[in-house]
Amino acid sequence: MKFFYQDWHFDSELPMKIFSQNDISFHAHCHPEVELIYVESGSLIIGVNEEKRRVSQGNLVVCGSNDIHYFENDGSDSKVIVLIFKPELLGGLRIWPDEFQFTSPYVTSNIETEHVSKLMYSILQENNKKSLNGFAMITKGLLLQLCGMLQRYIPSLPQDKEPLEQRARMQKILSYIEENCCTEITLESIARHFNMDPHHFSRTFKSTLGINFKTYLNTVRISLAEIKLESTEASITDIALECGFSSIRTFNRVYKSLRGRTPSKLRKS
Known part of the structure; x- marks a missing residue:
């Protein structure tokens, strides 16, 4: 990572x-x-x-x-x-x-x-x-x-080799998400990138990480946004768009659902 x-x-x-x-x-x-x-x-x-x-x-x-x-x-x-x-x-x-x-x-x-x-x-x-x-x-x-x-x-x-191989693929998936989290990624596009059926990808992802793909993607985006909020003077809107959110409204909604507060309170704290 x-x-x-x-x-x-x-x-x-x-x-x-x-x-x-x-x-x-x-x-x-x-x-x-x-x-x-x-x-x-x-x-x-x-x-x-x-x-x-x-x-x-x-x-x-x-x-x-x-x-x-x-x-x-x-x-x-x-x-x-x-x-x-x-x-x-x-x-x-x-x-x-x-x-x-x-x-x-x-x-x-x-x-x-x-x-x-x-x-x-x-x-x-x-x-x-x-x-x-x-x-x-x-x-x-x-x-x-x-x-x-x-x-x-x-x-x-x-050591069982089969789980290691499955884990290696999931590691590649996580790295791909982090490297491309600021771009538009859908369940279908990432499943296609890794030559997996979308339904199988979704089940495998949730069983391994405990959360679904969309929630994980948003969590990575929010984590990156928090780094930018604390280390730069860029506006919250600019940071939201840079981190892959389609609008400030979506960013505020997702941020509050995951963190229980608005991003503006992080910058004030």
Whole structure:
């Protein structure tokens, strides 16, 4: 995903990021980096590939390389620790997991997550000691231990190639939507682009992402519009048209339905 994930600014010596965030919400996306989400408090809905669950305090979600995942905030308070890192930190791997897959990305057992949460907190604390000698080595050691614990205690099975192929196609679809979201895209045109029957495309898209194609397209457009609203002085009308909406009226209606407020309030906040 380009305008959301190109600017992580990973350190060349230690390509990872860890941060704590309240009430996270983000539309479906994927990237080669591994992403671990630990719920510190409250609850939220997280979708990973074809699964979608409410996760609560003490739960962990493991998003492996190129897993399609998203966060939904339905008004519940939540606080999560998010750890994102390049698989190469685990010994030159291109993806992780590589030769196996976890039976589920959702880890809810207190026994399993107790050790993992301690390591997540340790990495988060170490992240504040970047100026100290040995920071990168200690952090990498904690990360290796964390992934080793996940591989040891979370049930897994051999990698199934068929879901990977299906996921790869969906990744291409998501990239296509992002690259062309400002142009006119219809269900029929994108299905034709990927040589799929429109009805099959619609069913596959919704079963994977939890929302229909039109809602997802509007979500991407709104997310891009919000970036422009906060970072440019362009008028709301110009931004609406630049982001693929046919009129300011349509933009206002869609924005309010997805965000619960008008775009003008974002610019005033």
